[in-house]
Amino acid sequence: LIVDDDVNHGRSVKDLLAVHDYPADVASSGQLGLKMLLDAHKTQQPYQALVLDLHIPDLSGIEILQALRAEDLAVKTVVLSGEEELSSVAPILKLGAYDYLRKPFQAEQLLTSVGNALDSFKLEHEIAEMHVEAEENARLYEFLLNASPDLVYMLNKDGDFQFINHQLDGIFDVNFQGLAGNSWQSLFKGHEALAQKLQRQFDERRTGVRATIAEEFSYTTDIGTKHSLELSAIGLYEGRNPNQTGDFIGTYGIIRDVTESKRTRRQLQQSQRKFYSLFMDSPDAVFIARVEDGRIIERNPNFVSLAALLWDTDSETLEGLDSAEDKLDNDAFLWTTEYPRREFIRGLLDNPEHHEWVFEKTVHGEQMFFEIRARHLDVEGEACLLATLRDRTHERRAEHDRLNLQQQLQQAGRMEAIGQVAGGIAHDFNNILASIIGYAELIMNARDRLQAPQIDQYLREVVTAGHRARDLISQMLTFTRAQRGESQSVDLTNTISDVSRMLRAAIPTTIQVNTHFSDNLPSVVIDPVQLQQVVINLLINARDAITGNGTIDIGVSATQASGLCRTCGETITGEHVVISVKDTGHGIPEQLIDKVFEMYFTTRAPDKGTGFGLWMINNFVHEFHGHIQVISTEDVGTEFLIYLPTEFESTQAPAPGNIPVPQIEGRIVVVDDEVSVANFIGEVLRDRGYPTVVFTESPQALDYLENNLDDVVLLLTDGSMPLITGVELVEAVKARRPDLPVIYITAYTQTTDVTALTNLGVNTYLQKPFSIDEMLNAVAGLTKLAAVPSPDKQIEH
Numbered sequence: 001l002i003v004d005d006d007v008n009h010g011r012s013v014k015d016l017l018a019v020h021d022y023p024a025d026v027a028s029s030g031q032l033g034l035k036m037l038l039d040a041h042k043t044q045q046p047y048q049a050l051v052l053d054l055h056i057p058d059l060s061g062i063e064i065l066q067a068l069r070a071e072d073l074a075v076k077t078v079v080l081s082g083e084e085e086l087s088s089v090a091p092i093l094k095l096g097a098y099d100y101l102r103k104p105f106q107a108e109q110l111l112t113s114v115g116n117a118l119d120s121f122k123l124e125h126e127i128a129e130m131h132v133e134a135e136e137n138a139r140l141y142e143f144l145l146n147a148s149p150d151l152v153y154m155l156n157k158d159g160d161f162q163f164i165n166h167q168l169d170g171i172f173d174v175n176f177q178g179l180a181g182n183s184w185q186s187l188f189k190g191h192e193a194l195a196q197k198l199q200r201q202f203d204e205r206r207t208g209v210r211a212t213i214a215e216e217f218s219y220t221t222d223i224g225t226k227h228s229l230e231l232s233a234i235g236l237y238e239g240r241n242p243n244q245t246g247d248f249i250g251t252y253g254i255i256r257d258v259t260e261s262k263r264t265r266r267q268l269q270q271s272q273r274k275f276y277s278l279f280m281d282s283p284d285a286v287f288i289a290r291v292e293d294g295r296i297i298e299r300n301p302n303f304v305s306l307a308a309l310l311w312d313t314d315s316e317t318l319e320g321l322d323s324a325e326d327k328l329d330n331d332a333f334l335w336t337t338e339y340p341r342r343e344f345i346r347g348l349l350d351n352p353e354h355h356e357w358v359f360e361k362t363v364h365g366e367q368m369f370f371e372i373r374a375r376h377l378d379v380e381g382e383a384c385l386l387a388t389l390r391d392r393t394h395e396r397r398a399e400h401d402r403l404n405l406q407q408q409l410q411q412a413g414r415m416e417a418i419g420q421v422a423g424g425i426a427h428d429f430n431n432i433l434a435s436i437i438g439y440a441e442l443i444m445n446a447r448d449r450l451q452a453p454q455i456d457q458y459l460r461e462v463v464t465a466g467h468r469a470r471d472l473i474s475q476m477l478t479f480t481r482a483q484r485g486e487s488q489s490v491d492l493t494n495t496i497s498d499v500s501r502m503l504r505a506a507i508p509t510t511i512q513v514n515t516h517f518s519d520n521l522p523s524v525v526i527d528p529v530q531l532q533q534v535v536i537n538l539l540i541n542a543r544d545a546i547t548g549n550g551t552i553d554i555g556v557s558a559t560q561a562s563g564l565c566r567t568c569g570e571t572i573t574g575e576h577v578v579i580s581v582k583d584t585g586h587g588i589p590e591q592l593i594d595k596v597f598e599m600y601f602t603t604r605a606p607d608k609g610t611g612f613g614l615w616m617i618n619n620f621v622h623e624f625h626g627h628i629q630v631i632s633t634e635d636v637g638t639e640f641l642i643y644l645p646t647e648f649e650s651t652q653a654p655a656p657g658n659i660p661v662p663q664i665e666g667r668i669v670v671v672d673d674e675v676s677v678a679n680f681i682g683e684v685l686r687d688r689g690y691p692t693v694v695f696t697e698s699p700q701a702l703d704y705l706e707n708n709l710d711d712v713v714l715l716l717t718d719g720s721m722p723l724i725t726g727v728e729l730v731e732a733v734k735a736r737r738p739d740l741p742v743i744y745i746t747a748y749t750q751t752t753d754v755t756a757l758t759n760l761g762v763n764t765y766l767q768k769p770f771s772i773d774e775m776l777n778a779v780a781g782l783t784k785l786a787a788v789p790s791p792d793k794q795i796e797h
Helices: 007-019 030-042 061-071 086-094 107-147 184-188 192-197 259-281 301-313 341-350 393-446 452-480 492-506 528-545 613-623 675-687 698-711 726-736 754-760 772-787
Strands: 049-053 076-081 099-102 151-156 161-164 212-220 226-237 248-257 285-290 296-299 355-363 366-379 382-391 488-490 511-517 524-526 550-561 574-583 627-633 637-645 667-671 692-695 712-718 742-746 764-767
Touching: 007 049, 007 107, 030 061, 049 061, 049 107, 061 076, 061 086, 076 107, 086 099, 099 107, 184 192, 192 212, 226 259, 285 301, 296 301, 301 355, 301 382, 341 355, 341 366, 366 393, 393 452, 488 528, 492 511, 492 528, 492 550, 492 574, 524 528, 524 637, 528 550, 528 574, 528 613, 528 637, 613 627, 613 637, 667 675, 667 698, 675 692, 675 772, 692 698, 698 712, 698 726, 712 726, 712 772, 726 742, 726 754, 742 772, 764 772
Parallel strands: 049 076, 076 099, 511 550, 667 692, 667 712, 712 742, 742 764
Antiparallel strands: 151 161, 151 248, 212 226, 226 248, 285 296, 285 382, 355 366, 366 382, 488 524, 550 574, 574 637, 627 637
C-alpha cells in the first residue's frame, strides 16, 4: 500500500513497483490509508509492505505508525520524507518502521527497500506459522498422551521417570504426582517380587523386533482387585547416523490394562456358543448361505422342515432320501423368475443390516405367503447372509380381512355422509328443475312477444341449468361408489362450495354458515371423493357441536405452513393450502383432543355417530401427504385445520373455436332408443351439413347398415338399447367393415370398460349429457378417417 497525499507521486511509485511485479494500491490521504490497512487485516489478506509519506495533512505518518502499533499490524513500513535531520528518524524506527528513505531517492533504493521489506514479512510470517505449528504439535502430543487409555512413561538411562501420565493411577497403589525423578521400582512399592520379575523389561535396552512387546503380567491391588496388564518397552539411543546407534539415553514404555479385553474375549466365546444354540433351537427357520453362489453352510431343523414343504410344492418327492437335508445344499429353490436371487442380493448390499422379501407359493392347492429376512454376515472372511424363512400366510389373511373391514367402514362413513347431504341435493336439483321448466315455459308462452336476444338468453339459462344438473349427478355417482377415485388436480374453491351448498339443507337455520376463499389459490392433487367426505364430516361434526344459535366458518387459504401435526407429530413446512372449519360449539376438552382421531371414539350418543369419521379424515389427509391441527376451547368452539401440499402447475382449457366440417361422401348413421336424444343428434349433424340417417330401434339400424354399409362413413350408437345392444351392433358392423369409425355413447361411465371397447374397435366414447361442441369435435375428427382405415386407434374421451 502506498499512502501519499501527492497523487502524482503516489501513482508514479505504484507504476515503478508494478514494472517489477510488485502490485500495489494507493491511498491519497492518511485516513483512507489507515482504513484500507485495517480492513485488509480484518479480511485475513493484510498488506505486506507500506510505503508511507511522513507528512500528510489529515493524518501524519507518525500517527499512522502509532495506530499500526496499537492494532499490532505486522506490515513492513518504508517511510519517505524530505527530513534531513537524523533526530526525526529515531522516533520512526522506534514505532516499528522497517526502513527510511529521504526524498529524493533513487528508484533502485525504493525497489531494494520494498523487496527487503517483503522478504522480511514473509520470513516473519513463516516463523510465526512454525511457532503455531510447533505449539499445536505440542498440544496434540500432550493430548494424545493424556487421552491415551494406556500408561505411557519415559525413563532416563538410570531408570528414573522423566515422564509418566496418570492413566492407571486407579490401579497402582502409588501417588503418581511424586513419581517424576524416582526409580521405576517405586511404581511397584509393596510388590517387590513383581518388580524383580519385570527388571529386564523396565531396563529394556533392545530395539526393533527384539524389544519387549505385550509382555503380560498380573497385578493385584491392595483391596484385592486383580488386573491383567501388558507391558511394551523399547530402548532409546542418541543416534549418530541412520545406521549406527549412539549412547543409551533411556527407555520408552507403555502399560496397557487388558482386563476388560480378556473378559470380552471370554464373553465373545460364550456368545458364540449361545448364538449357535439359539440358531439351532430358534422357532424360526434359519439358515446361513454364501452371497456368491447361494451355498447353504448352516441351517437349523425348522428350516429343513419348512424347506421340505416348499420342495413338495414343486411336485418333487423326498422318498429314497435319508432326509430333506440331502436336497438343501443351495438356496436356489427359494427364488422365482419374477424375483430372482440377484435382485435380493442387490437389495441386501444396499441395506446390509436388514432386507426382506415376501413371495407366494401354492402348497397342496392353497395359496401361501413366505417371508425371507436377511442381513449381511461375515463368516471367516467370506460374505454370507443370515436369513430367517417364515410362513406369513396367517398375517397376510388377517391384513386382507383388516383392509376389507376398513373399506367397509369407509363406505359406511360415506353412506352416512350421503344421508346428511340428501336434503341439500334434493334442494339443488329442485332449483335446477325449476329454472329449466320456468325458462322453457316462458319461451313457449311468450315466444311471439320475445325478441331473438331474449330467447337466446333464456335458452342459455336452460343449457346452464342442464349442465349444473349433469355435474350434480356426476358428483353423486362418484361420491357414492365404493371404489376410491384417482388422484387429480382439484380446485378447492369449487369443490368445497359445492359440498357446503349441498349440505346447507342438513344444517339448522339457527346456524349461520360463512365461507371465506382466498384469491388465486393453487390447486392440490387429491382424490376429490375423499376430499368431499373430509369436508362433509367436518361440517357435520361442527353442526352437532352447536346447540341453538351458532356459526360455522369455512375457509380456504394458501400459507407457508409451520407448527406440528396433531396426529403424526411431524413439523409442517413448505407451501400448503389450508382448509379450516371453525364452529362456535361446546369445544373439546384438552385431554380428549388426541383421542378424537382414534377409531370408534365419539362423544356423541350411540345413535348419533359411528366414531370413525375423524379417524378416516386423518387417514385420508396423511395419505395425500397432508397434516392436521386442532384448536379447541371448551364452551368457546373448535377449529380443524387441514394442510394439503400445493400443486403449482395448472392447465387452462383452450377457448372453443369454430369446428371444421370435413367434406365427406357418404352418410352418418345415428342409433339411440331415446327418441329425443336421437333426433337431437340428427338435427345438430344435419345443421352442420352432415348427411345423417337417424334410427330409434337398433334392429332397423342393423338392417340399414347391412344393406348400405359402403355408403356409411361414421356410426354413432347408444350403448344401452333393447333387442340389440350397442356392443352387439358394433360387433356385427365391424365383422363386415372393420375400418368403419365408431362413436359409442353411454350414460353409465361407472360400468364402461374402456379396454373392451378399444378391443371392439370403438374409436371414441361420449358420456351423456355431452355438449354439442364435444360431439362435433369427435365427429369432425373421425369423418377424416373414412379414407384411412385405423382399426387399432385408441379410444379418446
